[in-house]
Amino acid sequence: xxxxxxSGGGLIQPGGSLRLSCAASGFNFSNSWMHWVRxxxxxxxxxxxxVRSDGIIxxxxxxxxxxxxxxxxxAENTLYLEMNSLRAEDSAVYYCVRxxxxxSPGYYYxxxxxxxxxxxxxxSS
Amino acid sequence: SSELTxxxxxxxxxxxxxxxxxxxxSLTTYYASWFQQKPGxxxxxVIYNTNNRPSGIPDRFSGSSSGxxxxxxxxxxxxxxxxxxxxxxxxxRRNHLRVLFGGGTKLTVL
Numbered sequence: 105x106x107x108x109x110x111s112g113g114g115l116i117q118p119g120g121s122l123r124l125s126c127a128a129s130g131f132n133f134s135n136s137w138m139h140w141v142r143x144x145x146x147x148x149x150x151x152x153x154x155v156r157s158d159g160i161i162x163x164x165x166x167x168x169x170x171x172x173x174x175x176x177x178x179a180e181n182t183l184y185l186e187m188n189s190l191r192a193e194d195s196a197v198y199y200c201v202r203x204x205x206x207x208s209p210g211y212y213y214x215x216x217x218x219x220x221x222x223x224x225x226x227x228s229s
Numbered sequence: 230s231s232e233l234t235x236x237x238x239x240x241x242x243x244x245x246x247x248x249x250x251x252x253x254x255s256l257t258t259y260y261a262s263w264f265q266q267k268p269g270x271x272x273x274x275v276i277y278n279t280n281n282r283p284s285g286i287p288d289r290f291s292g293s294s295s296g297x298x299x300x301x302x303x304x305x306x307x308x309x310x311x312x313x314x315x316x317x318x319x320x321x322r323r324n325h326l327r328v329l330f331g332g333g334t335k336l337t338v339l
Contacts, residue, residue, distance in 0.1 A: 139328065141330075149272065149315050149330040151317075151328035163326050163327060215260070215317075219272055
């Protein structure tokens with residue numbers, strides 16, 4: 105069974121740091137691009153970051169660029185999100201998401217397919 | 230603000246057909262996917278690459294696209310289809326790939 109399990113959320117003071125983890129199982133993690141997506145309860149989904157299967161290429165939403173770092177350990181089948189200089193507006197449920205893909209000659213078409221259940225981050229004094 | 234625009238709320242009578250739309254410039258270049266989210270649960274994929282259904286998704290769910298608008302259609306809506314629905318696509322800006330989500334559409338089945 106394909107599974108993603110997030111951990112590491114909690115209550116943290118503004119300006120603090122937190123590292124989220126996502127344990128992957130049931131699929132070839134080292135071949136998969138991965139994302140972090142967040143959601144304030146009662147609000148919409150917001151993309152946070154994406155990392156290539158080898159961990160070398162990353163991209164970030166403007167709102168977290170320079171403060172958050174996405175990384176992965178393919179030997180441990182684990183995705184990470186290091187969050188620094190946390191702000192109240194970073195409070196949300198953070199989801200780990202796999203990128204699936206389809207192919208046609210010369211092209212890959214990526215789409216988010218499997219989501220974890222999320223871990224809650226609360227930034228408050 | 231989202232660069233993919235969805236109607237905030239839509240309602241449908243039980244057993245009738247409903248279309249949820251998503252509008253944005255990125256949809257002229259990238260495929261749309263759709264997620265269903267029920268309260269307290271993680272989103273689940275219902276349509277990917279415009280019009281493909283993952284295994285296990287009922288065939289009453291279908292997708293289409295025209296120009297800058299993608300649509301999710303539920304033919305014969307059931308009570309269990311009541312949920313929030315989000316569209317998503319990729320986007321590139323200054324060669325920087327990012328992911329966009331629509332603001333979500335709350336579907337009520339009457």
